Amino acid sequence: MNPSTECIDCKACMKGCLMMGEFTDSPKTLLETIKESPASVAFSCAACGYCAHVCPKDISIEAHFVKRKVELAPTELKNFGYRAVLFHQVLSFSKALTTIKTFRATDFSHMAFMPGCALSSYSPALVKSIIAHLQEACPGMSVLMQCCGKPTRVLGDIDRFEGFYSLLERDIDRLGVTTVVTACENCYMSLKTLSPQVKTLSLYKLLAQIGVPQRDFSEAKPVALHDPCPTRLEKPLHEAVRQILRTIKLPFEEFKFNRDKTQCCGSGGMLALTNPKLAREQMVSRAHQTECETIVSYCQECCSSMSRGGKNGVHLLDLLFDETVAKTLTQPKHGTLTSWINRYKTKRMIASLKG
Structure with a gap:
């Protein structure tokens, strides 16, 4: 069955996906042609799972792009610096x-x-x-x-x-x-x-x-907490991270799109390789969804993406186990x-x- 027959074109999936906005103005239209989608479209999917989670019909556009990538991989990956x-x-x-x-x-x-x-x-x-x-x-x-x-x-x-x-x-x-x-x-x-x-x-x-090493960040400026998109459905993990932040008394704010509705940092799906322009746009978009200058995450790639997006990305583990970063709230940058x-x-x- 063509997935487009189930889509009601409510565009809920487009609200958190820059890729959709770049290639279509209608999810239904995209689904109608997804089996023949060119590599430039298929490999621009960040595979973050947002679409399926917010879809009232439980349609996973990502799942269809996964199949399309497998079909295209033998002939097209060489064109993406594979x-x-x-x-x-x-x-x-x-x-x-x-x-x-x-x-x-x-x-x-x-x-x-x-x-x-x-x-x-x-x-x-x-x-x-x-x-x-x-x-x-x-x-x-x-x-x-x-x-x-x-x-x-x-x-x-x-x-x-x-x-x-x-x-x-x-x-x-x-x-x-x-x-x-x-x-x-x-x-x-x-x-x-x-x-x-x-x-x-x-x-x-x-x-x-x-338990974690004793830390007291009660005097620090508030940070924003970014949930990595692979953890979208991992509710106990979300709560464990927040419990740790409360234990070390770090003031933190939630993104509007957090936990199960979190948005990709821009590195999902190897997007920086397959569509670097879109990856950069997603990094900037996500990083600036908060007024906090420092964004804490529990994924190193997400932290790097937030820094590339114009904010100060810091790993939660640095706050717990690295005295220098814990004092400065700044990660060292590596080539x-x-x-x-x-x-x-x-x-x-x-x-x-x-x-």
Whole structure:
């Protein structure tokens, strides 16, 4: 059945999606032609899930674009700088940038902490501080430095994605864990969706339970809290993050579009690669939906997007575990080379931890 027959053209999906506004003035018209949509349209979908969530008919335009991307990937991805993505993924799954670490303590040896690519690229010291905190509260929790492969999946290169993802599942099997704790929301959703044999637990939900380092931000200026779009339907995670902010007494304001109605930061769907102009517009649009100068999120890519959009993006984990950022409320900025070096340093640091 053509999805356009169900669409009532209420345009609710267009209110939070710049992509829709760029390519059509009618969701119904877009749906009528979606099976033949050109690559420039299909690969401009940020895959954020907003459309389906606000649609009174539960139509997921994203789901139809996912299918179209898979169809177009073999012939069209080369036109979107995909070689750089493959280079990134091959390195991300290489021995130089992946490792697993176990500890002598066995209390929590059924669990593994997975920091994710973005956090590892951003700050080895931050990852080390988080691991130390977890080892104190949950002795014996393993560490799994691996990629979830989302870039290849979201761009429709399913064969390569399945090959990459099998390496992650191999490492989970090698560790023999039943629970994976993730700091990255993309990793969280990937594992939750694709690896039902393990329990996926957000680091933020765990921190809300075991406690966080003592902080008092009661004198700080109010910040805005941005929810990453992969967490759209994760209500317990939303509340855990807010509980942590209340614990550290950080004054924060909510976006009008928050929690399940949150809007993409501009990095979803590898949009910066496939449609950099639209990605930039989305970053600016989202960042300026608040008057707060500082925007806190629990996704490193979202924090970077808010900074690119003209505001001051800061990761929640920085506020908890980095004394310098906690004092200045400013993240250090890194170039591409430094990010790769940081990932290598993170791997070396994890491998050198005393068991």
